[in-house]
Amino acid sequence: MLGLCCVLIMVALDQTVVGTAMPTVVADLRGFALYAWVGTSYLLTSVITVPIFGKLGDDHGRKPFVLAAIALFTAASMLCGLAQTMPQLVLARALQGVGGGMLVATTFACVPDLFPHTAERLRWQVMLSASFGLANAVGPSLGGFLTEYFGWRSVFFVNLPVGLISLACVWRFLPVIRQAARPPSRLDWQGAALIALFLGSLQLAVEWLPQHKPPLLLGLLAALSLAALLALIWWEKRSPNPLLPPSMLAHPGLAPLFGLSLLMGFGMFAVMYYAPLMFQAGFGLSPNQAGLLVTPLVVFITLGSMVNGRIVQRLRRPTRLLTLGLLMFALTAALLTRATPATAHWLIIANMMLGGLGLGLLMPNLTIFVQQLAPRQQLGVSTAMLQSTRMVGGMLGTAVMGVVVSRQFQHGVAAMLEARHGGAWQSWLADPQTLLNPAILAQFRLAAAAAQPEALLAATRLQLVDAIHLSQWLVAILLLPGLWLARKVPAIQLSSMISAEAPRHD
Structure with a gap:
């Protein structure tokens, strides 16, 4: 668990410090046209690799992939810090996203492997929340401090010592656990290729829309994305070993949770990427000052998660926490549209606290509910699908809001x-x-x-502040369908084991 906590610290540090440093990065490398791509390239490669390694972890055990992911993520972080141009940085972030996708697919699924009983697992979740919160608490401020006093490259190099500690702990202590005695099944490479084609063409179409690319090219990309999606649905229904099991997508309890994860990722990344831009370029604040304003959001994600762990088992309808968290975060996005350079900083901080609490009620409960409803032999796939939908939402959030902000x-x-x-x-x-x-x-x-x-x-x-205000209004509005999805989640009992099937320990 200490090794897994270090892994979460590394991933959380990367997510929080980079957002604060990004305005300075694009100013130094002179590549505002690729601003969104630094985030979306990471998310794009992550979302492609997450379902693949979720499935591989179910079949082969998760430890080998956790070790490979830590090594790849750490090496890619070093390449990000050494980048001399924006295209180099985007490519290094894409490689980092492969490692990040492997980590997300395997690390979260290790916890129910180790602690199948829900009550026990929830107690250990406090440890995970504390480690995630430690990184989130210092991330924005650390990103601003390092950027201002040591340069933006140090923001990526901070992953190196954490990565080495993670590698040592996981190598020494994490057991190899397989969920079934059956031989590993053949990976659905056709499904993986169709996922990559669908998401890649969709991302290019969204990114190139405001850049006055030929309409024929944009139309072809949109058509390719739609065709890949239809082919993916057709293939997964007929594949003997589907990467995205259709039964899971049609599950009456899991489907709305995946939808909520998509919306949450859209809103969270749209806020975390463009609020620092508004504070620095719009309000004229330094990276360090902007980091201090964003810090309460991520700190209160952790506090909300810890509070959630104490109360979720005591509620007759724990799914109502999803509605509460969604409303709180949507309100934060709406209130950001009222922020101006004259707004008192304590008001911005209070708003960020509100949004963090909302996300703290959403993020852990989505994971808990999915792992409770999914069959044990599909824990890796179901957890990976949850993280994939969050990343797809984040990819669309940064890209679509980038288009909105840029055009406006x-x-x-x-x-x-x-x-x-x-x-x-x-x-x-x-x-x-x-x-x-x-x-x-x-x-x-x-x-x-x-x-x-x-x-x-x-x-x-x-004008820049007004453009970002418009993007946050859109975030608040687009989160509202989540209220309907939250009502579709069935009643869940949190006192039972995930499954009676015993895993194999190798």
Whole structure:
């Protein structure tokens, strides 16, 4: 369990420190066009690998894949820190996503392997929540501190010592547990290829939409994505060993939980990636200050998870916690649309606390309920599908909101400059890097010395804030269907074993 906690710390650190550092990264490498890709490349490769290694873990035991994932994730973190261009960083993050997907697919499923009784498992969840919270608590502030005083590359290098500790603990202590005595089945490589084709073409279509790519190319990508999805559904119904079992997708209890996970991932990543951008480029705060504002969100995810572990077994209808958590996080996204540079920081912090508590009621309960409802021999697949849907939601959240923010910001700046007869500054101000990179900012002030540069910069910041406000309104609205999904989750008893079938210990 100590080894698994170190793994969670490494993954959580990477998720939280990178978001705070990203505005500085794109300013240094001059690649705002690829801003969303730093996050979505990680999510894209993760979501493809999660179901594959969830299935492999069920068949072969999870320990070998946990070890391989730690080694790959740590090496890719080093490559991220050494990147010299944005395309290099995106490729390194994609490789890191493969390791992250393997970790997510195997680490969470190790816990019910070790502790099949629900009550015992919930007690150990406090330890996992504490380790996850430790990383979440220090992540945003650590990301801001390291970026400001040691450079953004140190944000990725911080994974190296944690990765080595994780590797040593897991290698020495984690047992190899297989869920069935049957021989390992053949992997559904056709299903894996169709998943990659579906998600990859969908991601490219969303990313290229605001970049004025040829309509024919966008149409072909959309058609390819739809065709791959239909082929995936057709194949998985006929495959003797499907990567995504159709019976699990049609399960009346599991299907709404997967839907909630998709919505949660969409909202969480849309907030965690674009709130720091608003605080730094829109409000003019330093990376360290922005990190301090985001920290309460992730700290209270942990506190909410710990509170949840104490109360979830005492409730007759524990599924109601899903509705409460969803409403709290949707309210946080809605309140972010009211934040301005003049808003008191304590109000922003209180709002982030509210959202963190909401996510703390959502995230652990989705895992607990899925593992309670799924057959034991499919624990890895069901847990992997839950994490996959969250990652797909996160991928869509960062990409779609990136399109919304980019288009709204560019249109707003163009209208603002036209009203001020300042069209000459369009090339400078239509790129948020001007607001983030001190060197570019100094050049702009010198070039526009006779055109009131501070007034232009203030108006540009306001346009960026308005664009991010629009994205957060959309997040709040898109989370509302989750209330209907939460009502579809059946009543769950949390006092029984996951399954009576005994696993094999090798």
